[in-house]
Amino acid sequence: MIFWEIAKRNLRIHLLRSTLAMLGIVIGVVAIASMGILGNTLVLSVSDSLHTVGDSVIVSPYTGGGSGFRQGGGVGSTSLKITDQQYQQIKRAVAPNIAIPVLQTSDIMKLGVGSDTIVAPIYGLNPDDVPNLMKLKAGSYSRSDSGILVGSTFATDHNVNVGSRISIGTDGDKGTLRVTGIIEERGISFDISTDSAVVVTQNWFDTTYNRIDYDTVVVKVDQGGDSAVVKTTIEKQMNKRDKVVSVMDSKATLATIFTAFGAITTFVTAIGGISMIVAGVSIFNIMMMSVTERIKEIGIMRSIGTQKREVMSMFMFEAAILGVVGSVIGGVLSIIAGYAISALLLNTTKYLFVWSSAIPIIEGVCFGIVISLACGVYPAWKAANLIPIEAMRHE
Amino acid sequence: MNEYPVMVFKDVVKVYPLPSGDVTALDGINFKVERGEFISIMGPSGSGKSTLLNLMGCLDTPTSGDIYISGTRTGDMSDKELTDLRRDRIGFIFQYFNLFPLLNIIENVTFPMMLKSQKAVDPEKGRSALRAVQLDDSLFTHTPMEVSGGQQQRVAVARALINDPDILLCDEPTGNLDSKTGAGIMELMSELNRKGTTIIMVTHDPNIADYSRRTIRIADGRIVE
Numbered sequence: 001m002i003f004w005e006i007a008k009r010n011l012r013i014h015l016l017r018s019t020l021a022m023l024g025i026v027i028g029v030v031a032i033a034s035m036g037i038l039g040n041t042l043v044l045s046v047s048d049s050l051h052t053v054g055d056s057v058i059v060s061p062y063t064g065g066g067s068g069f070r071q072g073g074g075v076g077s078t079s080l081k082i083t084d085q086q087y088q089q090i091k092r093a094v095a096p097n098i099a100i101p102v103l104q105t106s107d108i109m110k111l112g113v114g115s116d117t118i119v120a121p122i123y124g125l126n127p128d129d130v131p132n133l134m135k136l137k138a139g140s141y142s143r144s145d146s147g148i149l150v151g152s153t154f155a156t157d158h159n160v161n162v163g164s165r166i167s168i169g170t171d172g173d174k175g176t177l178r179v180t181g182i183i184e185e186r187g188i189s190f191d192i193s194t195d196s197a198v199v200v201t202q203n204w205f206d207t208t209y210n211r212i213d214y215d216t217v218v219v220k221v222d223q224g225g226d227s228a229v230v231k232t233t234i235e236k237q238m239n240k241r242d243k244v245v246s247v248m249d250s251k252a253t254l255a256t257i258f259t260a261f262g263a264i265t266t267f268v269t270a271i272g273g274i275s276m277i278v279a280g281v282s283i284f285n286i287m288m289m290s291v292t293e294r295i296k297e298i299g300i301m302r303s304i305g306t307q308k309r310e311v312m313s314m315f316m317f318e319a320a321i322l323g324v325v326g327s328v329i330g331g332v333l334s335i336i337a338g339y340a341i342s343a344l345l346l347n348t349t350k351y352l353f354v355w356s357s358a359i360p361i362i363e364g365v366c367f368g369i370v371i372s373l374a375c376g377v378y379p380a381w382k383a384a385n386l387i388p389i390e391a392m393r394h395e
Numbered sequence: 396m397n398e399y400p401v402m403v404f405k406d407v408v409k410v411y412p413l414p415s416g417d418v419t420a421l422d423g424i425n426f427k428v429e430r431g432e433f434i435s436i437m438g439p440s441g442s443g444k445s446t447l448l449n450l451m452g453c454l455d456t457p458t459s460g461d462i463y464i465s466g467t468r469t470g471d472m473s474d475k476e477l478t479d480l481r482r483d484r485i486g487f488i489f490q491y492f493n494l495f496p497l498l499n500i501i502e503n504v505t506f507p508m509m510l511k512s513q514k515a516v517d518p519e520k521g522r523s524a525l526r527a528v529q530l531d532d533s534l535f536t537h538t539p540m541e542v543s544g545g546q547q548q549r550v551a552v553a554r555a556l557i558n559d560p561d562i563l564l565c566d567e568p569t570g571n572l573d574s575k576t577g578a579g580i581m582e583l584m585s586e587l588n589r590k591g592t593t594i595i596m597v598t599h600d601p602n603i604a605d606y607s608r609r610t611i612r613i614a615d616g617r618i619v620e
Contacts, residue, residue: 300495303481304487
């Protein structure tokens with residue numbers, strides 16, 4: 001097609017200005033796509049860190065007021081607790097979902113003769129409930145009060161293995177327990193965070209810290225169950241008169257977090273979009289320049305039988321070439337930019353080569369092409385609608 | 396062969412509305428151009444020659460009156476139809492050649508053919524047209540800026556004739572050439588006319604007008620002779 005050829009040659013003749021216009025699109029695409037990649041990498045990285053085994057609902061004492069809580073004991077424990085009676089109410093309300101009572105404190109530990117003492121969180125759980133909350137990467141679950149499970153980070157940091165012994169309390173006055181298993185890494189979690197903690201039996205915990213009330217109750221919602229319904233059920237049951245418990249739906253909280261990340265990603269991408277608008281203005285300017293320079297040529301074309309739509313197509317081809325070439329180059333460069341940003345800001349590039357990271361690149365490329373074409377429409381329309389005899393007189 | 400006259404003007408009036416008042420460029424123009432004629436239009440500056448040529452070339456529309464091209468009334472035609480008419484039935488030759496600088500000689504010549512066929516055309520047709528206007532083969536792939544004025548005008552003639560138009564409209568075809576080159580172009584036009592091409596030429600040069608077989612003189616927007 002001759003008009004495609006003319007468009008190509010015109011861009012080639014004005015190589016510098018064509019390149020500069022294209023550069024604007026390249027920058028715009030890179031800005032949009034790399035910001036999108038960064039946001040996506042952030043979301044993937046956070047969702048990998050947030051551990052949820054299915055949906056869970058976490059019930060904790062309401063700290064803003066209320067009554068019916070007993071004072072708890074132990075180092076670092078909170079003053080408000082969930083009583084066993086309240087736990088039983090929760091358990092009945094959420095059945096057949098499993099309600100797991102959790103005891104929590106922190107204490108001094110010593111990992112062997114001559115080693116330093118450390119302070120770490122301690123969870124007390126019923127041995128039957130442990131497999132419902134966590135998986136082991138080594139060893140086995142313990143039913144004995146003399147056994148203890150340790151988190152993966154705890155094990156790595158303190159060189160603890162299955163069979164190691166841990167003394168708890170000042171000078172080990174609360175007892176020495178044998179490590180039976182290493183807990184699989186769980187990351188940041190809504191229910192319990194075990195990576196840097198230890199897990200003992202509920203019985204040992206009760207005996208040692210003289211505790212009979214619980215810090216939280218974790219309800220594991222069955223597959224197919226609705227965590228929002230479970231949350232409402234608990235609130236209706238427990239907060240009839242006064243608000244005595246706070247109920248958190250992990251799924252809803254996760255959704256809120258991702259919505260916030262989505263908003264941040266949209267915002268930074270929109271900032272990238274501004275550079276694309278600037279690039280579009282540059283394309284518009286160059287197209288108008290091209291039309292102005294070629295008014296007489298357009299007049300001659302029209303006089304010897306070129307239709308308006310053919311003149312329009314000639315200029316739209318120019319805009320399309322600038323847009324497609326600039327956007328594709330921008331798309332390729334945005335992979336490099338995304339790699340660099342992810343490596344520098346998040347210290348990982350493992351989320352770069354996944355489908356969801358390709359979406360911002362595709363969006364950036366498409367946006368670049370659409371902006372270029374949109375900014376070419378008016379100049380092309382103006383060229384097509386020039387009056388031939390007036391255009392031919394133009395000098 | 397079309398039995399109608401190539402061009403008929405009936406009571407054609409062209410008025411340009413200006414803020415300072417209407418200007419009548421053409422006032423009651425009547426003439427007929429038969430197939431195979433070679434007509435020159437002469438007149439002083441501002442007499443209406445260019446306006447007449449624009450109307451003949453369907454680049455402008457009359458204020459009143461009718462224009463027929465090969466029996467087709469142009470007054471009711473849409474922009475698209477008029478553009479098709481210019482492409483298929485009228486060939487233009489301009490004083491300043493008006494070739495496309497981005498295209499080479501052959502592409503310039505075959506451009507109207509491509510417009511008509513809407514596809515790539517055989518470059519051999521362009522070569523034949525260029526040989527018919529006595530342009531050397533070695534110049535065919537050059538750009539217009541790489542050849543002389545006379546050679547550019549030969550290319551323009553070849554381009555104007557490539558779609559085998561009913562009529563060739565020439566606006567001062569030798570106005571930008573030296574006398575020797577201009578004479579060469581006029582010899583070429585005469586030769587084309589002898590072969591049957593209808594030519595209407597606007598000129599202010601009586602020596603150039605001598606190549607035609609009929610002269611229409613125009614003054615103050617009216618045909619005077």
